[in-house]
Amino acid sequence: xxxxxxxxxxxxxxxxxxxxxxxxxxxxxxxxxxxxxxxxxxxxxxxxxxxxxxxxxxxxxxxxxxxxxxxxxxxxxxxxxxxxxxxxxxxxxxxxxxxxxxxxxxxxxxxxxxxxxxxxxxxxxxxxxxxxxxxxxxxxxxxxxxxxxxxxxxxxxxxxxxxxxxxxxxxxxxxxxxxxxxxxxxxxxxxxxxxxxxxxxxxxxxxxxxxxxxxxxxxxxxxxxxxxxxxxxxxxxxxxxxxxxxxxxxxxxxxxxxxxxxxxxxxxxxxxx
Ligand code: CAA
Numbered sequence: 001x002x003x004x005x006x007x008x009x010x011x012x013x014x015x016x017x018x019x020x021x022x023x024x025x026x027x028x029x030x031x032x033x034x035x036x037x038x039x040x041x042x043x044x045x046x047x048x049x050x051x052x053x054x055x056x057x058x059x060x061x062x063x064x065x066x067x068x069x070x071x072x073x074x075x076x077x078x079x080x081x082x083x084x085x086x087x088x089x090x091x092x093x094x095x096x097x098x099x100x101x102x103x104x105x106x107x108x109x110x111x112x113x114x115x116x117x118x119x120x121x122x123x124x125x126x127x128x129x130x131x132x133x134x135x136x137x138x139x140x141x142x143x144x145x146x147x148x149x150x151x152x153x154x155x156x157x158x159x160x161x162x163x164x165x166x167x168x169x170x171x172x173x174x175x176x177x178x179x180x181x182x183x184x185x186x187x188x189x190x191x192x193x194x195x196x197x198x199x200x201x202x203x204x205x206x207x208x209x210x211x212x213x214x215x216x217x218x219x220x221x222x223x224x225x226x227x228x229x230x231x232x233x234x235x236x237x238x239x240x241x242x243x244x245x246x247x248x249x250x251x252x253x254x255x256x257x258x259x260x261x262x263x264x265x266x267x268x269x270x271x272x273x
Contacts, residue, residue, distance in 0.1 A: 015067030022063040029056035032080075033064055038073040038230055040064075040128075044142075047081025052089035053141050058119035058173070061145075065122030073234055074226050075123070077149055078133040085142025087163060113172055120148040120174040126242040129229050133222045134158045135215060140167075144175030147182070147208075150241070153225060154209035155218045158200040166195035181248060182207045235269050 016022045016033060026033060030046035030053075042064060044051035068075070079085050092100065101109035123130040132138075132146040135155035140163040146152050162179070164171045171179075171192065180188045183206050191198065203209040213221040229237070239262040247255055267273070 015069050016063065022060075022067065025056055025060045025063055029054060029058070029060035031057060031060045031064070035069060035072060038071055039076065039226055040068055040072045040074070041076045041078065044077075044079040044085050047079075047083075049089065050083040050086035050137065051079045051081065051142065052086045052091075053145075054089045054092060055116060058116040058141075061119030062115070062122065065118070065125075068128070070127075073128050073237065074229050075128050075130045076133060076222055076226065077123075077130065077145060078222070079135065079142075081136075083136035083142075084132070084134040084138040084158070085145060086137055087140025087142045117172070117174050120145060123148045124150070124245060126238050126245070129237065129241060131222060131225060131229075133218055134160075134209070135218055137161070139163050140171070141173050144171055144173040147175045147178040148173075151211075151225070152203075152209045153211045153213070153218065153222050154200045154203055155215040156200045156212055157215050158203060158209065158212070160198040160203055160208055161195060162192045163195050165192050236266060239266060 015035070016026065030044060030049075030051065032041075032043040032045045034041045034043070042061070044053070044057070046052060101112045103109045129151065130149040132149035132152045134146050134152055136157055137159050138146050139161045143160050143162055146160070162171055162175070170176075176188070176192075179191070183191070187206060190196075198206070198208060200209060200212045204212045211221055211225065243255075243258055243262050246258060250258060
């Protein structure tokens with residue numbers, strides 16, 4: 001997909017060179033990174049396991065976040081095969097893929113989960129727009145990854161499910177905040193505490209997906225969106241994302257002040273002064 005989106009553009013340095021520890025982490029975590037010009041495409045690439053995730057996947061995502069070249073303006077998250085992601089690799093419950101944190105040391109366990117959450121939190125950074133391309137299942141940690149992105153484009157076969165409470169866990173990969181922000185507390189409770197599956201049409205209706213397209217149109221819809229995002233002035237895009245993400249938490253007065261600050265920065269850049 002990155003090739004079609006960026007044909008003719010010079011190859012950018014990915015920031016993760018072959019033979020490095022980070023490259024090994026990506027391979028272990030079933031991740032692929034393609035950076036071409038202003039577009040980085042991260043592919044969850046364990047289709048035979050429905051892109052189930054391990055600690056290496058989450059550490060690998062964090063490593064990608066730390067390494068992206070400055071010229072990247074759009075990051076696309078996609079999954080290879082029939083599903084975006086089946087969430088945590090269930091083998092981890094039996095110790096495979098790193099096992100679970102030793103909770104006899106709560107501080108160490110807290111540090112470990114915080115480290116894994118870093119795989120998700122960078123997706124909100126204002127220097128790029130993040131887009132999740134979701135087909136098939138997005139379950140648990142997979143649903144939370146889609147929620148960590150700025151915009152979700154879904155195929156009409158997409159199915160979202162917050163499975164954690166059904167497994168005796170809570171969603172802890174940063175998903176509870178965006179979920180409540182998007183659907184409201186009542187719907188978030190209903191979705192999490194029943195662990196029911198939300199089909200694509202309902203996802204569009206309740207704001208979990210911004211765009212829903214037929215399954216075979218997903219790549220094309222993402223390409224069109226990426227092109228539209230890249231057509232906007234880069235500085236304005238960064239400033240606007242920064243502004244919009246703070247709107248919910250700011251008072252009207254604070255938000256008006258933030259708008260003035262950002263606009264003065266834009267005017268300076270455009271007209272000098
Ligand atoms: N972990 C490990 N392997 C998985 C997996 C997972 N989460 N999901 C699927 N697989 C494997 C299957 O075992 C199967 O392997 P085999 O071919 O060796 O039998 C292969 O992937 C294909 O799976 P299916 O045949 O089931 O494929 P499907 O397309 O019919 O169904 C599915 C897909 C609905 C995702 C189904 O596989 C499923 O329900 N998987 C489990 C989902 C789940 O419970 N995930 C945990 C979410 S909670 C979470 O994520 C917690 C957290 O972050 C902390």
